[in-house]
Amino acid sequence: xxxVVFMFPGQGSQNLGMGMSVYQHDQNAKQTIDQANEWLGFxxxxxxxxxxxxxLTETKFAxxxxxxxxxxxxxxxKAEGVEPVAVLGHSLGEYSALVASGSLTLEQATTxxxxxxxxxxxxxPEAKGGMSAVLGLSEDALEEVLNTTNNxxxxxxxxxxxxxxxxxxxxxxxxxxxxxxxxxxxxxIPLAVSGPFHSSFMKPQAExxxxxxxxxxxxPPEVPxxxxxxxQPEIKPSEIKERLIEQLYSKVRFExxxxxxxxxxxxxxxxxxxxxxxxxxxxxxIHRRARVFQVEDKDTLTAFVDWYKEDES
Numbered sequence: 001x002x003x004v005v006f007m008f009p010g011q012g013s014q015n016l017g018m019g020m021s022v023y024q025h026d027q028n029a030k031q032t033i034d035q036a037n038e039w040l041g042f043x044x045x046x047x048x049x050x051x052x053x054x055x056l057t058e059t060k061f062a063x064x065x066x067x068x069x070x071x072x073x074x075x076x077x078k079a080e081g082v083e084p085v086a087v088l089g090h091s092l093g094e095y096s097a098l099v100a101s102g103s104l105t106l107e108q109a110t111t112x113x114x115x116x117x118x119x120x121x122x123x124x125p126e127a128k129g130g131m132s133a134v135l136g137l138s139e140d141a142l143e144e145v146l147n148t149t150n151n152x153x154x155x156x157x158x159x160x161x162x163x164x165x166x167x168x169x170x171x172x173x174x175x176x177x178x179x180x181x182x183x184x185x186x187x188x189i190p191l192a193v194s195g196p197f198h199s200s201f202m203k204p205q206a207e208x209x210x211x212x213x214x215x216x217x218x219x220p221p222e223v224p225x226x227x228x229x230x231x232q233p234e235i236k237p238s239e240i241k242e243r244l245i246e247q248l249y250s251k252v253r254f255e256x257x258x259x260x261x262x263x264x265x266x267x268x269x270x271x272x273x274x275x276x277x278x279x280x281x282x283x284x285x286i287h288r289r290a291r292v293f294q295v296e297d298k299d300t301l302t303a304f305v306d307w308y309k310e311d312e313s
Contacts (some may be wrong), residue, residue: 002268002308005261006077006084006100007283008070008093011193013276014062016051019069021297022076023049029072032106036068039107040114044068059194060117063092064110070096070274071106073295080305085267086233088226088257089280091157091198092116092248100273101221103240107186108216115212119205121194121246129196130170132177136162136186145179156198157252160285165191165252167199198252206248213241231256254279258286269293271304 022029023045036044047056048065055061070093076098089097098104102114123129134142138214139155142215146153150170157165166173177188179303194204218237225233227243231253234240261267269291280292293304 001064001083002117003085003266004082004269004308005267006074006087006097007270007272007279008074008087008089008096008100008278009066009272009274009276010089010091010093011059011062011066012057012191013274013278014065015275016049016053016056016238018048018065018275018296019045019072020049022072022300022301026076029076030077032072032075033068036064036106036110039111040064044137057192058117060114063117066092066274067095067099067109067113068106069296071099071109073273074100074299076301077271077282077295077305080301080308082305082308084223084271085223086224086226086261087226088254088261090254091228091247091252093274093279094225094228094244096240096274097225098218098221098240101223101225103219103221103225103237104216112212112216116209118175119208119212120197120202123197123202123205124195127194128166128170129199130173131165131167131191131193131197131203132173133154133187133189133191134164134166134180134185135189137164137180137184138162139164140182142166142180142185145183149176151200154199155251158255159252160255160282162186163282163285165198167196168201169196181267198248198250200249202249206245209248210245213244216241226257226260228252228254228257231260239243254282255286258283262287262290271295 087097087100095109153168156167229246229250274295277294295301
């Protein structure tokens with residue numbers, strides 16, 4: 001049997017029509033997406049299929065839409081006999097990974113990230129925070145510059161060689177951008193986000209999220225799940241909860257997580273389960289010979305399952 005890793009994308013991968021193809025072609029997927037409206041108390045399905053995109057992009061709506069879509073796709077893959085040997089997600093995608101690992105139900109994860117999204121939206125009511133992607137600079141060189149910002153700008157995502165995201169006060173990011181370019185950054189690109197996520201500015205919201213998580217039953221994962229904060233798996237439910245709280249204000253160690261999996265030497269493919277191909281592109285930058293698939297609709301799902309099952313006999 002082929003050994004595959006499921007990867008789940010984070011916020012920014014939402015698009016109109018997400019989940020529609022699998023909804024139309026799989027009865028269980030249809031039933032689950034319909035049920036999500038009842039779980040949440042609003043028409044998430046309508047937002048996913050018809051928009052408007054401005055509403056779907058709002059953090060409180062984008063997060064449950066992405067987790068629901070990825071969770072449904074992963075369930076269809078498992079029904080086809082595909083079992084991952086490890087799972088991980090990028091930021092929000094960690095909740096989809098928790099579902100795929102058996103730690104959370106899809107209902108738990110979808111309702112949880114709706115509450116998470118609300119808290120994240122409330123983190124920066126005056127819109128003073130932001131995030132930018134820095135291209136072409138090493139982590140050490142970047143840290144050297146950010147050390148001059150008095151903790152106003154921090155590293156948020158370590159995505160791939162030469163792609164690091166910073167987060168913090170918008171004015172401080174603008175002020176430090178020329179220094180980053182002098183240091184060798186090829187580009188510094190502001191991201192369309194609603195706050196300084198994965199930075200210490202999020203610590204007050206993380207403590208509020210702790211209260212939300214307190215009443216959630218988390219099970220030990222059935223397959224290894226590499227957490228963003230440590231790039232390592234956890235077994236204990238209490239530790240998993242701590243990683244989810246820390247994740248709101250800590251670095252996403254995506255590149256380190258992928259290298260950890262590559263070091264195993266037995267992974268046949270990385271499968272991005274969800275919309276767009278952001279993580280697939282990052283994996284190819286980390287290791288250009290890695291085999292990657294992306295599954296977001298009936299056609300891409302069928303193509304991957306066919307590959308997974310070929311030469312099985």
